[in-house]
Amino acid sequence: MIFLDTWAYLTDWSHWQGDDGLLQLLVQQLLLSVTALAIAVAAGLPVALWLGHLGRGGFLAINISNVGRAVPTFALLALLVTADFPGVTTFGPYGRAGLATLIALALFALPPIITNAYVAVREVPADVRQAADGMGMTGLQKFTRVELPLALPLVMSGVRLALVQVWATATIAALVAGPGLGRVITDGFFRSNYAKGIAGAVVVAVVALLLELLAGTVQRAVDPTPAGPSRSRGRGPSTPARTVDQAAEPVGS
Incomplete structure (x- = not known):
């Protein structure tokens, strides 16, 4: 009966309309997620790429990222909303405690972005770097023409992971009366309207899957490695391939 009620809730167009409708709340959460991700990319990506190019600061970058993963996002949000700034002030289209929520989500998105970007540049093969030096490229030319194109797939992997996690x-x-689909979930379970709460969770899950597919398509589009039979057996030596978990310890050592 719960699943039937959930399906009935989702297929009733009246639940998608209005300021508190699913569609409006979905747009609010999407705006919140994309903005937080943009802040994290703008703040963390240039630093991580540059550190990777220099080959320095790896221990600091990886370990700061690992510490960031250990901090509960809700605990950070609770601290921000109880402080004088940013507090619970309404922040434009982001609603009540919008700035605090953006800061908490942006900090949550930083670890995968920083770690993947740093590891991606460091994993560019040494012989490729030497070939670029032999061609007389400057440091900036080597970074923009050689290192960055080869690093892009793994960089995008970090952004992709951050996007889905932030969403x-x-x-x-919703726990601080902010916008988004969390309001449907919390209100549904608070009022014992389980169909409403599960419906909100289903929408979140479906959109997360769509964002994953979209980000995966973009990641494949920026991969400079030609597609071929070898790709099905694994990446070639010219493409960064180690995962973040595999690379975190060696980079910091």
């Missing part, structure tokens, strides 16, 4: 975590905004 799913953005539901916590």
Whole structure:
């Protein structure tokens, strides 16, 4: 009966309309997630790429990222909303405690972005770097023409992971009376209207899947490695391939 009621809730167009409708709340959460991701990319990506190019600061970058992963996002949000700044002030289209929510989500998105970007540049093969030096490229030319194109797939992997994580975590905004689909979930379970709460969770899950597919398509589009039979057996030596978990310890050592 719960699943039937959930399906009935989702297929009733009246639940998608209005300021508190699913469609409006979906747009609010999407705006919140994309903005937080943009802030994280703008703040963390240039630093991580440059550190990777220099080959320095790896221990600091990886370990700061690991510390960031250990901090609960809701705990950070609770601290921000209880402080004088940013507090719970309404922040434009982001609603009540919008600035606090954006800061918490942006910090949550930083670890995968920083770690993947740093590892991606460091994993560019040494012989490729030497070939670029032999061609007389400057440091900037080597970074923009050689290192960055080869690093892009793994960089995009970090952004992709951050996007899905931030979207799913953005539901916590409802716990401080903020915008997003979390309001449907919390209100549904608070009022014992389980169909409503599960419906909100289903929408979050479906959109997360769509964002994953979209980001995966972009990641494949920026991959400079030609597609071929070898790709099915694994990446070639000219493409960064180690995962973040595999690379975190060696980079910092």
